[in-house]
Amino acid sequence: MTRKTTRRKFIMTGVAVAGGIVGSAALQQQQSQMAAKSAIQVPNTATMPERVLGKTGVTLPIFGLGGAGQTPLSKPGREAEAIAQIEAALKLGIRYFDTAASYGPSEDNMGKILPGYRSKIFLATKTAKRDRDGAWQELERSLKRLNTDYLDLWQLHHVSFSETLDEIFGANGAIKAVEEAKEQGIIKYTGITGHHEPDIIAEGLRRYPFDTTLVSINAADIHHPRPFSKTVLPVAQEKNVGVIAMKVPAYGRLIRSGILDGMHQAMGYVLSLAGVHCCIIAAENVEQLESNFKVAQAFKPLTSEEMAAIEKRTAVAWQENTFFRAWT
DSSP: OOHHHHHHHHHHHHHHHHTTOSSHHHHHHHHHHHHHHOOOOOOSSOSSOEEEOGGGOOEEESEEEOOSSSSGGGSTTOHHHHHHHHHHHHHHTOOEEEOOTTSTTHHHHHHHHGGGGGGGOEEEEEEOOOBHHHHHHHHHHHHHHHTOSOEEEEEEOOOOOHHHHHHHTSTTBHHHHHHHHHHTTSEEEEEEEESSOHHHHHHHHHHSOOSEEEEEOOTTGGGSSSOHHHHHHHHHHHTTOEEEEEOTTTTTHHHHTSSSSSHHHHHHHHHTSTTOOEEEEOOSSHHHHHHHHHHHHTOOOOOHHHHHHHHHHHGGGTTTTSGGGGOO
């Protein structure tokens, strides 16, 4: 038996044991039973505009739920709030759910609700490990926490430096785990994420045929000396890479400061950029989630004049609204 086969068998058995069942088929049966027993009615038709996520060919709503930040999903001791928010998202027709191995209890919280709707959602998580074995270990843990035997999207998390790219693509780099997992059907699509240096993400897209990229883009980004929108989007468009935007309202600062009038401008600007397919935004509570959903539901692409007017407003406050660029 090869190492790859052993690895897949271990993962499938491990996930099954975590769910108190035996075998991957039984896991799928349990998930179906969970959905049947649930009172949540998931919409069968689109509840907001949708777009095809680049080369994946998957059609997704333009707005997904972020699993970290100012949200109970990633905060210890707030399980009830987290579950209520995940359930609310399903009822609204949100199908993109974002999390990561390093987001506290976020994966565990999603794993309590989402398995019953696995065939209806697009589930994405991430690993910050740069070596093959470390990435495999995180993948195994993520699958167990999420109570699933596959991921729609597995991403290399916050890639910030050229040295990191070299490590990832090295002889024993994390890309080996990505390729093996994809070959075995444990993951469907691969991605790279970052909020520090757009040149690094662009180089990553040139070096490897990633399916998606998750990058920080908001209405203040254009004024940064090295904007993601000007650097990453052209490369992504050339290679038909699916682009997911994050940090859209800059943790709410763009709105609370009065720079923008509301989420309709923050989200509207980002989703009107050529090459952006969707965005993920975390919510502090169910009410905020519902408000953000309504904005996405009403989205219409902004005109060039509207885009320019928003950029003029953010020009005086770009530094405080791109603070996350310092994170690595």
